[in-house]
Amino acid sequence: MADEVVLLDFWPSPFGMRVRIALAEKGIHYEGREEDLSNKSPLLLKMNPVNKQIPVLIHNGRPISESLIIVQYIDEVWSNNKSPLLPSDPYQRANARFWADYIDKKIYSTGRLVWGTTGEVQEKAKKELRESFRVLEKELAEKTYFGGDMFGLVDVALIPFYSWFYTLETTANFSITEEFPRLVSWAKRCMQRDSVSNSVPDQYKIYDFLLDLKNKMHSIQ
Amino acid sequence: MTKSEVKLLGAWPSPFVMRARIALNIKSVSYEFLEETFQPKSQLLLDSNPVYKKVPVLINQDKPICESLIIVQYVDDVWSSGPSILPSEPYDRAIARFWATYLDDKWYPTLRSVRGAKGEDERKKLIKEVGEGLTLLEDALNKISRGKDFFGGDQIGYLDIAFGCFLGWLRVTESLTGVKLLDQVKTPCLAKWAERFCAHGAVKDVMPQTEKLVEFAKMLMAKMAASTPN
Numbered sequence: 286m287a288d289e290v291v292l293l294d295f296w297p298s299p300f301g302m303r304v305r306i307a308l309a310e311k312g313i314h315y316e317g318r319e320e321d322l323s324n325k326s327p328l329l330l331k332m333n334p335v336n337k338q339i340p341v342l343i344h345n346g347r348p349i350s351e352s353l354i355i356v357q358y359i360d361e362v363w364s365n366n367k368s369p370l371l372p373s374d375p376y377q378r379a380n381a382r383f384w385a386d387y388i389d390k391k392i393y394s395t396g397r398l399v400w401g402t403t404g405e406v407q408e409k410a411k412k413e414l415r416e417s418f419r420v421l422e423k424e425l426a427e428k429t430y431f432g433g434d435m436f437g438l439v440d441v442a443l444i445p446f447y448s449w450f451y452t453l454e455t456t457a458n459f460s461i462t463e464e465f466p467r468l469v470s471w472a473k474r475c476m477q478r479d480s481v482s483n484s485v486p487d488q489y490k491i492y493d494f495l496l497d498l499k500n501k502m503h504s505i506q
Numbered sequence: 507m508t509k510s511e512v513k514l515l516g517a518w519p520s521p522f523v524m525r526a527r528i529a530l531n532i533k534s535v536s537y538e539f540l541e542e543t544f545q546p547k548s549q550l551l552l553d554s555n556p557v558y559k560k561v562p563v564l565i566n567q568d569k570p571i572c573e574s575l576i577i578v579q580y581v582d583d584v585w586s587s588g589p590s591i592l593p594s595e596p597y598d599r600a601i602a603r604f605w606a607t608y609l610d611d612k613w614y615p616t617l618r619s620v621r622g623a624k625g626e627d628e629r630k631k632l633i634k635e636v637g638e639g640l641t642l643l644e645d646a647l648n649k650i651s652r653g654k655d656f657f658g659g660d661q662i663g664y665l666d667i668a669f670g671c672f673l674g675w676l677r678v679t680e681s682l683t684g685v686k687l688l689d690q691v692k693t694p695c696l697a698k699w700a701e702r703f704c705a706h707g708a709v710k711d712v713m714p715q716t717e718k719l720v721e722f723a724k725m726l727m728a729k730m731a732a733s734t735p736n
Contacts, residue, residue: 335608335642349600351607361596375583376569382576387557420557 290315291343293329295322297494299393299445300352301340302484306441307356307370309480311363353385356441370437381432384424385442391417392446400449400456401499411457415464422465429474440475444485447472451488452495512537513565515551517544519722521614521671522574523562524712528667529581531708533588575606578667592664598650599664602657605646606668613639614672620679621723622730633685637692643669644693651695655702662706670703677716678723 292308294301294317308315320329320339332341332348342349342358349355360370371378395417398410421443425431431439450461450472462469475481514530514537516523530537542551542561554563554570564571564580571580582591593599616635623629650657650665657665673688680687690697704713 335604344597347597349597349604351604354600354603354607357603358596358600361599375580376566376571378583379571379576379580382579383571383573386573386576 288313289343289345292317293320293326293332293339293341293343294318295320295339296486297448297491298339299448300338302445302448302486303352303441304340304342304355304359305484306444306480307359309484310368310370310436310441310478311359313359313363353389353438353442356438360438369435370441372432372435372437377432381438384421384431384439387417388421388439388442388446392443396446396449396453400452400495401502407457411459414453415459418461418465418468422468425467425471427467430471436475436478440471444472444475444481447476448485448488448491449495452492455492456496456499511567513540514538515540515542515548515554515563515565516561517542518714519674519719520561521675524671524674524714525574525667526562526564526577526581527712528662528671528708529578529591531712532591532662533581533585535581535585535588574671575610575668578664582664589661590663591658591667593658601646601650602663602665602668605643605650605657605665608639608642609668609672613643614675617672617676617679621682621727629683633683633687636679636687637689640688640693640696644696647695647699651699656699662703662708666699666703670700670709673700673704674714674716674719678719681716681720682723 290308290313292301292304292315294305296319305317318326318328320326322339325337329339329341330337332343333339333350336350338350340350340352340355342355344358344362349358356370371381392414395410395414399407399414402410428434430436431443450469453459454461476485512530512535514523514526516526516539518541527539540550542548547559551561551563552559554565555561555572558572560572562572562574562577564577566580566584571577578591593602613636616632616639620629620632620636623632647657651659654660656662657669662670676687679685688697688700703709
């Protein structure tokens, strides 16, 4: 039975990275299609008419949208596998979903404000982001991964934002390594996994991209 | 499991709390409902949900679970011998989760902001967006239910719970604005589904009466007006 798996993606997207990592963890062969978000393809608009966003996983012609929903779908479909992304215990599963959801709520939009703005707006965002990292560092504690010994959903949800660290540090003038050493050790551990290092672009490449984006955003205003 | 082992910390007007109650009812789980006091927030709430300090919180054998949709999935996982809440197929689960996310991230926030709209133009714009969302959901219901009574098929499921919990507040908004939002002409399937949902055994005792919610909404709005500096 040949599965047809297509991923509509955009290389710097942290949400796209999550799906790449999940697919790689499961050893799934897929066709990655790079979208030009300023000129969205008819396929993207057809497969995700509600949000018109990547990532979209198209499995045997059927689309699945929203990165964490896609990751759970992948885990459920390719479940007879050595690398489950969610624990089997219901309470641990709820815990994993809680922290993945926390990361969704707290990191992306605040992070964008940190690298994308200046002055008071940036300072407020920086304070919020630091608080979120503090909470996450506390939750991680001494564990190898957020779920314990196994790399899982929460790690997949957060690790793409490691590619933002250099940008965040440089634009907002603070050191994530000094302030959140456990988080940075955890990130480096994750980056040692092939699935992660092949899916998360280099921090400097992301820095160039984000700065370019920031300049474009400001020139529009 | 004895009654006191399962507790739900909640508030009667909250649609999110309602989700947890419906899920527990579907599974026929006996639980103790604790009405949160707020002002100030109870120690139990602060201890069991330190991250967000919000209801609902499900406490099962002293372990807290937070976030309404996560609670619903947890209830489905734990009481697995009862009727299923999530669909059985991974693809159907992904679709149900997608629409639940859409409701929480886009549709309900728009509905909420209708009440606080500044000026008639903004209100009209937001009402239009709510209506457009309902059209999408009508289409989704037709596709997902495959002609059956609910999003979940013959029985209410995850998406019914995720969406149906907002019907009370939808009616409040209709009452306060004088605009019919859930229209039998524009969204006939949704209108019928709404009636069936509200009449369902697992729902009717936990769905607050619209009149009570309207009173509550007016009280909230008065408080906000009083505390807003001019």
